[in-house]
Amino acid sequence: MARIHPLLLDIDSAEFRLLNDWQRGFPLVPCPFAVIGDRVGLSEQAVIERYLDWVTSGVVSRVGAVFAPRRLGAGALVALAVPPERLDDVAARVSAEPGVNHNYEREHAFNLWFVASAADDKALRRMVCSIEADTGCHALILPLEEEFHIDLGFDLSGRCAADRAECESRVSGSTATACALPEMERSLFAALQRGLPIMPAPWAGVGQRVGLNENMVIEIVSRALEDGLIRRFGVVVRHHELGIKANAMCVWDVPDELASTLGRQLARYPGVTLCYRRARSLPHWPYNLFCMIHGSVRETVLAQRDEIARSLGLDHFPHAVLFSGRRFKQSGAHYLPLGPESGHG
Template sequence: MPRTLCLPEAVDATAFRLLNEWQRDFPLEARPFARIAEAVGEDEESVIAAYRRLAARGLVSRVGAVFAPRRLGASALAALAAPPDRLDAVAERVSREAAINHNYQREHRYNLWFVVTAASRAHLDEIVGGIERDTGCAVIVLPLEEEFHIDLGFDLKAQQANCGAGCAERRERKAQTAPSDAPEAGQALSETERRLIATLQRGLALEPQPFARLGAAAGLDEPETLEHIRRWQAEGLIRRFGVVVRHHELGLEANAMCVWDIPDAEVSALGRRLAGEAAVTLCYRRRRSLPDWPYNLFCMIHGSARDEVLAEREELARRLGLDAYPHAVLFSCRRFKQTGAQYLHSKDLAHA
């Protein structure tokens, strides 16, 4: 169906390119913004100023690394059923945790959904236990079991296009991304590497030589810093390196978490097919939490309006036969917190 993405007025043709083209393949070199400036026909100072404006307007969350799930510490999607009259207070308590990077109200009995990231599974369990103790709400924890399409960015060009060439390009790019079912295991890192990652999680400084500043915080020079980041990207520890945009501020104001209870013998094949759909922005298999949460196949669909998202969901479910299985659609209502994942914290480095 036609896309109706309406970008803010501040996003002119150059800003659109700065937002869209460097979500992936960001220049890993000493002066990355100078390289981008060459590509868009601007000077380095103008490009840096533009990114600062986009960040100030909330369109850019950060410029930096998106780490692969299960390769750095532990993470899980979690949810709880907060009494409606206490939802704001419970959400505030959840958001207070530095380990919580996304915290949303959704339309369901389980009305508060959040992502927990931590240096270890034991630390993750400790965080969840503290939330349960302080709120009096039981938390269901849904670890990732198999990823089909996770955090490769938002293709704004495809979001604007009718489902023709734009969607075909998007499907092709997804097909080139091999899904992973690697078991959860933290990657062995030196203390210097851990310091570098703890700083990198916050994103690059928007200045001419951001990697020099990044490395200085970990006791590394600029070439050593870049060498680490290139190696981590080649090894898959870093899923992508680039501009991380905020979809809501860019006009994708409706999003739904669509879930199905698929037999274990069928979920991997269906998940791979679902991930290839142009409308799907995230797709993965998560562990059930019986008897309260029977669903194991998840996908996210983003759009400019609720009816657009529902139409996309109904069409792909019809084509893949997904609604022969128990299912639910959970629209996002409110966003309480959205930041980058924080697996490592400075206070934890010496004894993690």
């Protein structure tokens, strides 16, 4: 299949809809790719081939679950101050950890930022301590304290307001913690961390690998979506490959008593793709309110950020903007020991 830059596709084309419309609301039916094909005017096989092609080329990370932070285990944003001449080597060591799912260079003295996930806080600390010991770099560990808007995907059409409003009551202000899971659910979720196999009967396929029948797999996933343990289930795109390369982490040091109110207000702006409150790490990191703004052009992202900050009066507080540089790793979070290999076909 010819590779066409997704952002150049007509928003009414089948290819655009495959990338954009199924980032959430994935069909919980035995043959989901056939249902998607019916909706967009393609055969089941054509849909499968396109998704497999996009996974191979890196446009799509996986088709699968995005789990709510801290519901399956422990996680934190971690930063290292790495001598520039050692950045490649240290980044490679960090990316080698299965529990690291995002690893980016950023414009700051703390120039390497990664997201670490583990089964519990002790395992997370062991992972970070191992990285510190191997690299000689002190780590800032910034656990999530309150989420306002996290991972609803990238609306490539620019019409994201409806999705934001639909999920706001379930997401905004959440402080959920890890839950105990029966072994049946743990096995399934561990396997799903790699993504759903891209095949005609994917639920049956993943069920065979963990000893569950198709109906039970669908029921467990449906229940997890209703409960919020799974934030969304669908196509997980890689924004760099979609031309969304200006990635700014915007941070403020706001009084703790104002953080929740300001975070909820900040999360409502369409340009904000992620928003949360994290613990400070004094004296090196005083900031507690975070948001991400993604776009195609750096100047546009900065203009969005400045307008949002002006509207809320945020720049009365100490602040910083950290644009990303190189991306060393981007994958799904691994809270649980990886389940049986599911593959894509």
